Amino acid sequence: MKLTADGERAVRVSVLLPLPFPTPLDYLAPEGRVSPGDLVSVPLGRRQETGCVWDTQSDVPADFAPAPAREVALARLKPILGQLDLPPIPADLRRFIDWLAAYTLTPPGLVLAMAIRARHTQPTRVQLGWIRGEADLAGLRLTEARQRVLDAIGDVPLSTAALTEKTGVSPAVLRGLASAGVLKEAPLVVAPLFAPPDAGFHPPHLSEEQREAADHLSEGVKAHRFGVTLLEGVTGSGKTEVYFEAVAACLAAGRQCLVLLPEIALSTQWTDRFARRFGVQPALWHSELGGKKRRETWHAIAQGQAAVVVGARSALFLPFPDLGLIIVDEEHESAFKQEEGVTYHGRDMAIVRARLSDVPAILVSATPSLETLTNVENGRYQHVTLHSRHGNATLPDVRLVDMRRAPPERGQFLSPELVAAISATFERQEQAMLFLNRRGYAPLTLCRSCGHRMECPNCSAWLVEHRARQMLTCHHCGHHEALPETCPSCDAEASLVAIGPGIERVHEEARLHFPDARILVMASDTLGSPSATAEAVRRISDREIDLVIGTQIVAKGWHFPDLTLVGVVDADLGLGGGDLRAAERTVQLLHQVSGRAGRADKPGAVLLQSYLGDHPVMKALVSNDYQAFMEQESAQRKPGFWPPYGRLAALIVSADSAEAADRLAAKLGARAPELPGTQVLGPAPAPLAILRGRHRRRLLLRTRRNVAVQPILRQWLEGVKLSSHERIDIDIDPISFL
Ligand SMILES: Nc1ncnc2c1ncn2[C@@H]1O[C@H](COP(=O)(O)OP(=O)(O)OP(=O)(O)O)[C@@H](O)[C@H]1O
Numbered sequence: 001m002k003l004t005a006d007g008e009r010a011v012r013v014s015v016l017l018p019l020p021f022p023t024p025l026d027y028l029a030p031e032g033r034v035s036p037g038d039l040v041s042v043p044l045g046r047r048q049e050t051g052c053v054w055d056t057q058s059d060v061p062a063d064f065a066p067a068p069a070r071e072v073a074l075a076r077l078k079p080i081l082g083q084l085d086l087p088p089i090p091a092d093l094r095r096f097i098d099w100l101a102a103y104t105l106t107p108p109g110l111v112l113a114m115a116i117r118a119r120h121t122q123p124t125r126v127q128l129g130w131i132r133g134e135a136d137l138a139g140l141r142l143t144e145a146r147q148r149v150l151d152a153i154g155d156v157p158l159s160t161a162a163l164t165e166k167t168g169v170s171p172a173v174l175r176g177l178a179s180a181g182v183l184k185e186a187p188l189v190v191a192p193l194f195a196p197p198d199a200g201f202h203p204p205h206l207s208e209e210q211r212e213a214a215d216h217l218s219e220g221v222k223a224h225r226f227g228v229t230l231l232e233g234v235t236g237s238g239k240t241e242v243y244f245e246a247v248a249a250c251l252a253a254g255r256q257c258l259v260l261l262p263e264i265a266l267s268t269q270w271t272d273r274f275a276r277r278f279g280v281q282p283a284l285w286h287s288e289l290g291g292k293k294r295r296e297t298w299h300a301i302a303q304g305q306a307a308v309v310v311g312a313r314s315a316l317f318l319p320f321p322d323l324g325l326i327i328v329d330e331e332h333e334s335a336f337k338q339e340e341g342v343t344y345h346g347r348d349m350a351i352v353r354a355r356l357s358d359v360p361a362i363l364v365s366a367t368p369s370l371e372t373l374t375n376v377e378n379g380r381y382q383h384v385t386l387h388s389r390h391g392n393a394t395l396p397d398v399r400l401v402d403m404r405r406a407p408p409e410r411g412q413f414l415s416p417e418l419v420a421a422i423s424a425t426f427e428r429q430e431q432a433m434l435f436l437n438r439r440g441y442a443p444l445t446l447c448r449s450c451g452h453r454m455e456c457p458n459c460s461a462w463l464v465e466h467r468a469r470q471m472l473t474c475h476h477c478g479h480h481e482a483l484p485e486t487c488p489s490c491d492a493e494a495s496l497v498a499i500g501p502g503i504e505r506v507h508e509e510a511r512l513h514f515p516d517a518r519i520l521v522m523a524s525d526t527l528g529s530p531s532a533t534a535e536a537v538r539r540i541s542d543r544e545i546d547l548v549i550g551t552q553i554v555a556k557g558w559h560f561p562d563l564t565l566v567g568v569v570d571a572d573l574g575l576g577g578g579d580l581r582a583a584e585r586t587v588q589l590l591h592q593v594s595g596r597a598g599r600a601d602k603p604g605a606v607l608l609q610s611y612l613g614d615h616p617v618m619k620a621l622v623s624n625d626y627q628a629f630m631e632q633e634s635a636q637r638k639p640g641f642w643p644p645y646g647r648l649a650a651l652i653v654s655a656d657s658a659e660a661a662d663r664l665a666a667k668l669g670a671r672a673p674e675l676p677g678t679q680v681l682g683p684a685p686a687p688l689a690i691l692r693g694r695h696r697r698r699l700l701l702r703t704r705r706n707v708a709v710q711p712i713l714r715q716w717l718e719g720v721k722l723s724s725h726e727r728i729d730i731d732i733d734p735i736s737f738l
């Protein structure tokens with residue numbers, strides 16, 4: 001036993017710090033003072049750190065739990081310095097942090113860091129205002145200014161600014177009254193940051209099919225137990241309206257609801273719709289949320305004051321005291337995968353979070369992932385479906401433009417058929433959209449005399465020309481340089497030519513074809529901010545735009561009633577690269593883009609420009625038979641135990657030279673596990689063999705579904721020493737194979 005300075009009994013508490021230690025550290029605290037979840041300040045060397053009192057037991061399954069730490073003797077422990085005046089980190093979030101850390105082989109502190117970044121936990125300063133003090137007025141020299149203040153003051157505190165404005169007196173007068181005790185300070189009553197959404201504000205009239213789906217989801221919410229339901233529905237079927245009913249049920253139960261969207265910063269149409277349905281804006285959570293707003297939002301959520309949070313995947317780490325429902329919209333989106341730092345899949349982790357919090361989860365998509373469909377098939381997830389578009393809208397007619405038979409003119413990218421369709425759309429006074437998932441002017445710049453290709457000095461990638469900015473840029477590392485006048489390799493003059501299209505080039509071509517059309521270009525680099533996006537959306541909705549040209553950001557859930565034609569400039573684009581999910585992802589993306597056409601009364605059409613007309617992806621899109629396509633996908637992945645029928649983990653080895661990378665990769669390859677039901681592929685150069693100046697090699701571990709990869713990886717990497725130039729990144733369930 002040990003005593004604190006005050007003679008109280010001190011006990012061992014374990015504190016997780018937001019730092020890359022393998023386990024929590026032990027400290028001393030007066031007995032009975034702190035409980036798991038409390039945020040405390042502790043000494044660490046000479047520094048002071050904020051940490052979270054952690055639990056000694058955990059719910060991480062034994063098959064991937066890390067080894068426990070050795071215990072330090074009580075006599076050597078340091079006492080905690082104090083407790084922060086903040087709501088505790090709830091137990092379900094603590095379990096989630098442990099789980100995610102063990103699953104992704106990340107030190108748990110780095111996962112905690114996502115929940116309690118310093119900017120979240122700084123206490124918000126209490127603002128003070130003025131009320132009448134206890135001192136009576138006898139003996140007070142009552143000037144006219146002072147009288148005005150006394151007339152203005154009441155029981156509700158008024159800020160200095162409000163009071164001086166109301167009375168026209170100077171702050172000095174207030175100070176004088178305060179020192180006489182006639183005024184005193186009191187905390188200002190601040191309106192809650194998020195007014196409660198009203199479940200009955202504006203409920204929609206649901207169709208029978210929608211009503212059934214909504215009831216099913218709401219029942220799940222009322223049961224307040226873990227369970228996953230896939231809400232599948234064709235584009236424009238009202239999936240959002242339907243899951244809003246589940247949100248309403250969650251609100252009625254007095255619980256908090258989390259909605260994850262893949263591209264939240266751009267989702268202004270979504271938040272507007274929410275406001276129309278529930279009367280107030282939801283709380284937003286994403287990486288672009290600025291400092292003060294971020295802190296206030298965090299506090300409002302921690303205090304249970306924000307009832308509905310719509311966020312990016314990082315919202316999974318928010319300290320909801322009373323979570324009731326998690327919804328993942330566009331669940332098939334690979335944007336849910338975090339690729340940097342702690343790598344995790346937002347959709348998968350949303351389900352883990354729901355399970356650990358014992359609340360229902362709803363996955364929403366028009367084109368569910370094979371992972372999710374497999375879980376439906378084996379009965380782990382429930383399934384509700386919306387088969388038709390809302391109201392009179394019908395699904396668009398999707399046609400293939402065979403670029404081998406009717407190609408565009410040389411140096412152009414829009415086929416005569418697509419150009420004619422756009423003209424016809426304009427003649428009908430309707431809007432059109434061109435989709436090409438490539439920013440900039442041209443993906444490759446080549447020397448006509450010597451064949452030299454302009455490449456990034458830091459990455460094995462071509463430089464993309466951005467003509468508007470007169471730059472060649474690398475989309476991987478951000479390197480940029482001016483377009484040279486002569487070829488850097490052979491000095492030939494004016495020999496560099498742009499090869500292939502980006503959206504800037506399609507814009508240039510569209511201007512030639514349609515000089516009078518009002519064209520808007522939408523790409524993440526031209527419309528990064530939410531306000532710019534909102535303005536673009538307004539212009540399209542208000543019919544100030546005839547033709548939208550954009551990258552994948554135009555595919556997202558937009559709803560423009562007069563948009564009736566979608567042209568996909570290069571439907572084959574996503575199919576190269578040998579990525580496991582290339583075909584699946586292409587179908588999902590193009591289906592979603594196609595779904596922007598004809599969403600209201602006027603019928604829509606989609607033209608897919610392709611050189612691969614016989615490809616299963618094109619067939620699936622033209623026949624609109626997603627199910628048949630996914631059955632084929634499944635049949636292809638099953639025999640080789642590719643996900644979701646097996647598990648994958650990638651090891652990315654990187655070093656500052658090719659030799660060092662090869663050496664380290666070979667070392668790992670030589671000690672690769674040889675176990676039943678597992679296989680190691682590689683080492684091989686990563687598709688981006690050089691990225692930001694680092695040479696990269698990849699090893700892929702593939703196991704049967706019933707074999708956990710974590711213990712295998714732990715054993716494989718145990719004792720591997722790395723020099724400061726070497727690195728091994730682990731990616732469990734990799735999505736991108738770059
Ligand atoms: N019952 C309803 N009453 C009124 N409007 C509805 C109803 N159902 C759907 N809508 C409207 O139809 C349009 C399409 O619905 P919504 O955006 O929810 O479909 P979605 O299935 O989410 O589409 P997508 O997958 O293409 O994004 C929206 O403008 C929506 O407000």
Ligand SMILES: [Zn+2]
Binds near residue numbers: 461477
């Ligand atoms: Zn680069």
